[in-house]
Amino acid sequence: METNYDKIEKAAKTRRTVTKVIVYTLLTLWALMVLFPFYWMLLTSVKSYGSYNAEYIPKFFTLSPTLQNYIDGFTTVNLGRYVLNTVIFTVATTALMLIVTIPAAFAFARLNFRGKNLAFTLLLSLMMIPNELVIITNYTTITNWDMRNTFIGLILPSVASVFYIYLLRENFAQIPDELYYAAKVDGTSDFKYLWKVMIPICKPTIVTITILKVIECWNSYVWPRLVTDDEAYYLVSGGIQEIRENGFGRENIPAMMAAVVVISVPLIVLFLIFRKKIMAGVARGGTKG
Amino acid sequence: MKVVLQNLTKKFPNRNKKVQEDVVAVNDFTFEIPDGKLIGLLGPSGCGKSTTLSLICGLQKPTSGKIFFGDDDVTELPPENRGVGMVFQNYALYPHLTVKQNILFPLENLKGKDRLTKDQMLEKAHQIAKLVQIDELMERKPSELSGGQQQRVAIARALVKMPRVLLLDEPLSNLDARLRLQTREEIRRIQRETGITTIFVTHDQEEAMSISDQIVVMKAGVVQQIGRPQDVYNSPVNLFVAKFLGTPPINVFDGRVSGGRLYIGNDCVMDVGGVSDQDVTVGIRPEGFVLCENGPLCCKLSGVEVMGRDISIVSTNTSSLNPTIRSIISAENEVAPDAEIVRFTLKPNKVFLFSKADEARISFGG
Amino acid sequence: MENNNRKAWLYLLPAILFMGLFMVYPLVDVFIYSFEEGYNSASQTFFGTGLYNYSYVLHDPYFLQAVKNTFILVIITVPLSTGIALLISVGLSSIKPLRNLYQTVYFLPYVTNTLAVGLVFMILFKKTAYSDGLVNLLINLFGGSSVDFIDGPYWAKMFVLCFYTIWVVMPFKILILTSALASVNQDYYNAARVDGTSKLRIFTKITLPMISPMIFYLVITGFIGAFKAYSDAVALFGTNLNAAGMNTIVGYVYDMLYGDSGGYPSYASAAAIILFAIVLTITVINLLVSKKHVHY
Numbered sequence: 001m002e003t004n005y006d007k008i009e010k011a012a013k014t015r016r017t018v019t020k021v022i023v024y025t026l027l028t029l030w031a032l033m034v035l036f037p038f039y040w041m042l043l044t045s046v047k048s049y050g051s052y053n054a055e056y057i058p059k060f061f062t063l064s065p066t067l068q069n070y071i072d073g074f075t076t077v078n079l080g081r082y083v084l085n086t087v088i089f090t091v092a093t094t095a096l097m098l099i100v101t102i103p104a105a106f107a108f109a110r111l112n113f114r115g116k117n118l119a120f121t122l123l124l125s126l127m128m129i130p131n132e133l134v135i136i137t138n139y140t141t142i143t144n145w146d147m148r149n150t151f152i153g154l155i156l157p158s159v160a161s162v163f164y165i166y167l168l169r170e171n172f173a174q175i176p177d178e179l180y181y182a183a184k185v186d187g188t189s190d191f192k193y194l195w196k197v198m199i200p201i202c203k204p205t206i207v208t209i210t211i212l213k214v215i216e217c218w219n220s221y222v223w224p225r226l227v228t229d230d231e232a233y234y235l236v237s238g239g240i241q242e243i244r245e246n247g248f249g250r251e252n253i254p255a256m257m258a259a260v261v262v263i264s265v266p267l268i269v270l271f272l273i274f275r276k277k278i279m280a281g282v283a284r285g286g287t288k289g
Numbered sequence: 290m291k292v293v294l295q296n297l298t299k300k301f302p303n304r305n306k307k308v309q310e311d312v313v314a315v316n317d318f319t320f321e322i323p324d325g326k327l328i329g330l331l332g333p334s335g336c337g338k339s340t341t342l343s344l345i346c347g348l349q350k351p352t353s354g355k356i357f358f359g360d361d362d363v364t365e366l367p368p369e370n371r372g373v374g375m376v377f378q379n380y381a382l383y384p385h386l387t388v389k390q391n392i393l394f395p396l397e398n399l400k401g402k403d404r405l406t407k408d409q410m411l412e413k414a415h416q417i418a419k420l421v422q423i424d425e426l427m428e429r430k431p432s433e434l435s436g437g438q439q440q441r442v443a444i445a446r447a448l449v450k451m452p453r454v455l456l457l458d459e460p461l462s463n464l465d466a467r468l469r470l471q472t473r474e475e476i477r478r479i480q481r482e483t484g485i486t487t488i489f490v491t492h493d494q495e496e497a498m499s500i501s502d503q504i505v506v507m508k509a510g511v512v513q514q515i516g517r518p519q520d521v522y523n524s525p526v527n528l529f530v531a532k533f534l535g536t537p538p539i540n541v542f543d544g545r546v547s548g549g550r551l552y553i554g555n556d557c558v559m560d561v562g563g564v565s566d567q568d569v570t571v572g573i574r575p576e577g578f579v580l581c582e583n584g585p586l587c588c589k590l591s592g593v594e595v596m597g598r599d600i601s602i603v604s605t606n607t608s609s610l611n612p613t614i615r616s617i618i619s620a621e622n623e624v625a626p627d628a629e630i631v632r633f634t635l636k637p638n639k640v641f642l643f644s645k646a647d648e649a650r651i652s653f654g655g
Numbered sequence: 656m657e658n659n660n661r662k663a664w665l666y667l668l669p670a671i672l673f674m675g676l677f678m679v680y681p682l683v684d685v686f687i688y689s690f691e692e693g694y695n696s697a698s699q700t701f702f703g704t705g706l707y708n709y710s711y712v713l714h715d716p717y718f719l720q721a722v723k724n725t726f727i728l729v730i731i732t733v734p735l736s737t738g739i740a741l742l743i744s745v746g747l748s749s750i751k752p753l754r755n756l757y758q759t760v761y762f763l764p765y766v767t768n769t770l771a772v773g774l775v776f777m778i779l780f781k782k783t784a785y786s787d788g789l790v791n792l793l794i795n796l797f798g799g800s801s802v803d804f805i806d807g808p809y810w811a812k813m814f815v816l817c818f819y820t821i822w823v824v825m826p827f828k829i830l831i832l833t834s835a836l837a838s839v840n841q842d843y844y845n846a847a848r849v850d851g852t853s854k855l856r857i858f859t860k861i862t863l864p865m866i867s868p869m870i871f872y873l874v875i876t877g878f879i880g881a882f883k884a885y886s887d888a889v890a891l892f893g894t895n896l897n898a899a900g901m902n903t904i905v906g907y908v909y910d911m912l913y914g915d916s917g918g919y920p921s922y923a924s925a926a927a928i929i930l931f932a933i934v935l936t937i938t939v940i941n942l943l944v945s946k947k948h949v950h951y
Contacts, residue, residue: 012367103667112663225913257774260768279830369851
């Protein structure tokens with residue numbers, strides 16, 4: 001009996017070790033798959049044009065790193081312009097989004113008014129409308145308003161986000177009614193209550209939707225491409241396409257990679273700082289795009 | 290199946306990383322559980338009773354010590370090879386499976402020569418469902434059952450593979466008061482009918498007292514006392530056990546032994562032979578008081594609650610360590626409602642003395 | 656509570672303005688566009704209404720190519736990415752050391768610019784005069800011969816597109832699945848262990864049913880997302896997707912609207928509505944299937 005149990009124990013131990021090795025191998029494999037493109041773009045961006053093209057078999061390291069490609073990125077093409085445009089676009093759109101979202105969420109969560117349920121149902125049904133369907137008319141609208149190649153044309157149609165209104169409303173609605181009544185008794189106005197009580201309490205959610213919107217803006221490609229054909233208004237996504245097709249000359253890949261690094265780094269840094277918030281926010285209902 | 294715990298100890302690394310010392314959840318637990326008995330592990334939360342159950346089950350490994358089922362050393366064995374059945378506090382019924390599928394689940398895990406045919410499994414499942422009286426509910430999902438019914442399904446699932454030992458973790462804590470009474474009788478009945486050695490964990494002393502063959506009272510990982518419920522109640526080894534058992538709880542006083550007599554405040558309440566002079570803590574069970582016009586213990590009356598068969602006298606005394614003293618006496622006695630003080634004599638077998646130094650019981654010759 | 660009608664609508668005003676102008680109105684308008692025949696965007700005139708736009712789009716070889724590409728992409732990437740994500744998430748949930756590090760790494764593609772990282776994939780797969788590219792070198796290493804994945808045969812281009820799409824959608828799926836796995840009560844696993852359930856059986860009989868709602872959520876959003884694929888393809892093959900034969904339905908819509916082939920909002924509208932109809936149908940089918948198979 002005794003030896004029999006020993007055997008069972010040993011078998012269980014071996015099985016556990018084998019499983020662990022397999023699991024870690026698998027996980028590391030995928031991690032490498034994810035990280036490799038990042039490594040490759042960093043590596044390529046510090047290789048000189050000459051040495052890159054001389055490598056028929058690409059090397060996995062370089063002994064003579066250079067920052068020349070980054071200098072090229074900001075001088076021979078308008079990388080600085082693209083980044084600046086994107087910053088303006090992102091900040092303005094996100095700020096406007098908050099100005100639109102917070103009062104709307106407040107009205108749906110806190111105020112009673114005729115037609116509230118109908119309005120909220122309509123709002124929810126708007127969540128199902130794909131962007132591809134409305135972008136066509138928006139394109140015509142902005143063209144008719146003569147707003148192509150302007151920041152206003154870029155920004156306005158990108159502001160509204162039904163999902164964020166919904167998310168914030170849910171959060172607002174969790175604040176107990178008693179707080180509102182107490183504030184009313186003290187003579188607090190609705191606006192002051194929103195500003196002094198609800199927004200501070202729901203700050204985590206507001207931060208989350210802000211970050212998600214920033215990511216969305218920074219990476220947006222389709223709409224900017226439609227309404228801008230003047231290089232002076234390109235955002236980074238359009239800019240990188242421009243660089244690829246008309247920039248440095250099609251074969252200057254190290255310079256191209258330098259540009260890719262420049263536009264990727266801000267969001268990666270943002271992500272590393274707000275890692276937990278971003279992941280929690282996305283898990284609550286963000287999808288890519 | 291007899292279950293033997295030998296110097297069982299379980300330590301966890303301290304959660305507060307600055308403190309190097311380990312947390313001792315179970316400390317040097319030795320106990321032989323006789324075959325076919327129902328044992329209650331009892332103690333306040335965090336006393337190590339649930340950890341003990343996990344150790345017996347095999348979900349956790351002891352830091353040191355051994356566990357035997359019969360003569361087999363199962364200490365290092367994973368739970369699936371121990372032949373235990375376990376009922377979890379929240380029942381852990383698989384929500385996507387019907388009652389029948391839940392009960393069949395453990396049988397379908399068996400392999401090789403232990404494997405039953407489909408018909409045998411169904412037969413067994415129905416047998417056990419009948420035993421716990423849920424044979425009408427076999428096709429339902431757990432979400433369609435009441436708490437008490439879910440509890441029965443969980444027990445059925447634990448029993449269906451005929452475990453050598455049945456373990457129940459806080460089996461009644463998720464039920465409402467009325468169901469609790471009913472279910473604990475059920476557990477007792479099922480245990481008697483199957484004769485499987487059963488160990489359950491609870492923080493509710495009434496629950497443990499009412500159905501256990503033996504109870505184990507634990508505190509901070511250390512076993513305080515093991516025994517038949519009535520024995521433990523009648524002769525607690527220390528103040529903690531005395532306080533933990535009994536509703537209403539025991540009344541505790543500051544007292545002093547002098548010249549073989551026990552004083553509470555200035556009242557000399559009874560003789561305690563063979564105890565040297567010292568300050569003591571006195572515990573008096575509520576039923577240990579007898580109303581008596583010239584009784585030695587004098588308390589200030591604050592209220593009388595009539596409870597039908599009994600009446601409960603609430604009073605205060607400056608030596609009492611609790612805010613009020615609660616005494617239960619037969620309803621045949623009468624207390625004048627406007628009386629300011631009540632006087633009691635004490636039943637010596639309901640009075641316990643505890644050392645001020647280590648709270649251990651001091652016995653005295655009546 | 657008192658009714659404060661006027662005040663409430665005032666709070667809602669900005670949202671209503673933005674959504675009315677850029678979501679509701681366009682939604683109505685796109686249907687109108689799709690039925691207006693011969694619309695001229697310069698003069699804003701049209702000479703008839705009917706189904707001609709739909710008929711044109713459905714007979715356009717570029718559109719048919721785009722539909723074919725999109726369907727292949729969907730059929731390959733949705734099951735594959737969900738399956739791999741499930742495998743990785745289960746692995747991730749079973750370990751303790753390094754778990755946070757892996758999780759962080761796996762999430763990185765989510766926050767990167769699809770267009771930008773697409774370029775990296777392009778140079779990894781591309782065969783040029785100077786170099787066959789890293790992937791081809793790997794293929795050579797295993798005795799294969801070089802293939803141009805970016806300008807070469809159709810299946811090679813489709814492979815890169817699928818590969819990149821999976822790489823891009825993986826973070827979201829892994830995140831959702833790991834949090835779904837973490838939310839399964841540990842007691843179920845303990846109960847199963849006590850009953851001697853094998854690892855495989857625990858996975859198929861307990862874990863999978865418990866997280867099945869999340870898996871179906873991922874499949875549905877995966878279908879929707881993959882049907883709208885566009886920027887991944889642009890990143891790899893450039894803006895002229897029709898020439899590369901790698902256009903997607905969304906790409907077709909934009910090409911009809913804008914650029915060298917653009918100026919046909921009616922065709923674009925018709926194509927967009929066809930896409931919407933396809934997505935809606937698939938989603939409804941998905942929901943019906945999930946009703947049958949997803950537990951509780």
